[in-house]
Amino acid sequence: MADSPELWKATYEAGTPEELNAAYARWATAYDRDTLDHMGYVGPQTSCGLVDNYLESKDSRILDAGCGTGLVGENLTDIGYQQVDAFDYCEDMLAVAGQKDVYDKLFQADLNRLSEVDNNTYDASVCVGTFTYAHVGPRGFDELIRVTKPGGYVCFTVRDGAYQEYDYRSHMLKLEADNAWELQTMAHEPYLLKEQVVAKFCVYKVMEA
Numbered sequence: 001m002a003d004s005p006e007l008w009k010a011t012y013e014a015g016t017p018e019e020l021n022a023a024y025a026r027w028a029t030a031y032d033r034d035t036l037d038h039m040g041y042v043g044p045q046t047s048c049g050l051v052d053n054y055l056e057s058k059d060s061r062i063l064d065a066g067c068g069t070g071l072v073g074e075n076l077t078d079i080g081y082q083q084v085d086a087f088d089y090c091e092d093m094l095a096v097a098g099q100k101d102v103y104d105k106l107f108q109a110d111l112n113r114l115s116e117v118d119n120n121t122y123d124a125s126v127c128v129g130t131f132t133y134a135h136v137g138p139r140g141f142d143e144l145i146r147v148t149k150p151g152g153y154v155c156f157t158v159r160d161g162a163y164q165e166y167d168y169r170s171h172m173l174k175l176e177a178d179n180a181w182e183l184q185t186m187a188h189e190p191y192l193l194k195e196q197v198v199a200k201f202c203v204y205k206v207m208e209a
């Protein structure tokens with residue numbers, strides 16, 4: 001169980017983006033200890049291993065969307081990637097991420113409206129833990145596709161439960177039917193080992209527009 005269960009719970013019960021932001025602001029400095037040590041959080045490690053199977057070069061330029069405290073950036077750096085940019089909505093989470101020195105560019109942005117990033121910029125986008133209860137809805141997929149180059153990859157998690165309750169699956173299928181992306185992997189894997197929480201880990205290839 002999380003050392004600060006009330007802080008974790010608040011992120012799933014937020015009713016508005018402002019409440020969600022405030023919940024992460026309160027959790028930011030305890031987030032790594034809570035998730036990694038107490039909850040067995042393996043989402044970043046598993047996702048980075050998955051996308052690494054598809055990228056041909058460690059020089060690939062990668063976007064970490066909803067980077068939080070930078071756990072994905074740390075994992076990507078550990079396996080050799082050196083060109084990683086990242087953003088998050090919550091300034092306090094970004095402040096923790098900034099201390100890790102794993103990103104080129106680190107900026108505040110909203111995945112629902114990612115106007116800060118040009119079309120076709122990245123070889124891969126990775127988004128872990130952000131398609132879930134009270135966070136970012138399925139339209140976030142469109143933004144990840146837009147900023148990823150054709151032939152590049154979008155890798156993300158969708159937490160079990162939210163996957164069934166929200167509209168993620170139908171939008172994922174619609175994007176496939178529209179030939180916007182092509183499914184490479186969908187694995188049903190542990191996400192929070194000590195909480196018995198599982199998630200879908202997905203990798204899609206972005207198609208030519």
Ligand SMILES: C[S@@+](CC[C@H](N)C(=O)[O-])C[C@H]1O[C@@H](n2cnc3c(N)ncnc32)[C@H](O)[C@@H]1O
Nearest residue numbers: 066067068071088089090093110111128129130
């Ligand atoms: C569970 S954390 C995951 C953080 C990190 N990816 C990880 O795996 O540790 C979810 C993150 O999504 C961010 N977030 C929520 N809504 C967002 C939005 N609309 N745009 C960008 N980031 C958002 C939160 O601030 C938080 O840092």
